[in-house]
Amino acid sequence: MTYTAIVPMKAWDQAKSRLHADPHVRRTLAEAFARDTLAAVLACPEVSDVVVVTQGDLVVDHVRAAGAHVIQEPGDRSLDTLGSAIRHGIAWAGEHRPDVPVAVVPSDLPALTPDALGELLREAATHPFAFVADANGDGTTILTSRSPELMRPGYGPGSAERHRGLGAYELVAPGALRQDVDVLIDLAAAERLSLGPHTRQAYADLTADEASALSR
Structure with a gap:
């Protein structure tokens, strides 16, 4: 199954406000995270359809070229409303694949691999509703x-x-x-x-730039 x-x-130039003071660095890293996460999800055999929910045109060309569906949210929606984006994706799944399991995967998992995701999804299939706690546990x-009808997202702090x-079952999952x-x-x-490769390069560039700045 x-x-x-x-x-x-989220549009890369609007994402990760707490990550770095430099907006260019934030955008570069957000794009790298998203590209690596999306590539891992698309390569996972346990995933048949990938639906990216976004706002604006910044990420659309890459997402479509990679092979995912794109849902554009209304332009007047707040860019910070994660729950709204997820609800749009669930609605798409309910219309197009109502009898198929659903997984919400955030776009900032740069260590994600297709194998790790696949193993998790096979385990998740034994539970009606399940989740993975983040590294902080919160x-x-x-x-x-x-x-889709069983999905009850409650993201946020x-x-x-x-x-x-x-009622979600807590899945045991590796760090990735x-x-x-x-x-x-x-x-x-x-x-x-x-x-993943995009984040590895972006992080190496950031580390090199900051080391160079310190040496001046």
């Missing part, structure tokens, strides 16, 4: 359900406990599926797990 994967993806990375309260990135210390932790 294969999944519909919903990947909310938030949520991946959320799954056996069908404290979402791990919220999903438990909604738990390590999302909001601040630079998260990126350093992801690097120790092994980054």
Whole structure:
């Protein structure tokens, strides 16, 4: 049984406000995270459809070229409303693949691999509704359900406990599926797990630039 994967993806120039003071660095890293995450999801045999929910045109060409569906949210929606993006993806899944399991995968898992995701999704298929707590234990990375109608997303601060309260089973998962990135210390932790190629290059460039600046 294969999944519909919903990947909310904020426009790269609007993403990761806490990651770095330089907006160019933030944009470069956000794009790298998203490209690596999307590539891993698309390469996972347990995923048959990938739906990226975004706003604006910045990410659309890459997403379509990679082979994912794109849902454009209304332009007047707040860029910070993750729940709205996920609901749009669930609605697409309910219309197009109503009897197929669903997985929400955030676009900032730069150490994600197709094999790790596939193993998790096979385990998740044995539970009606399940989630993966993030590396801090407070938030949520991946959320799954056996069908779109069973999906009850509660992302945001404290979402791990919220999903438990909604009846989701907590899946045991390796670090690559738990390590999302909001601040630079998260990126350093992801690097120790092994980054995808785009993030590895972007992080190497950032490290080199900052080392050069310190030596001047």
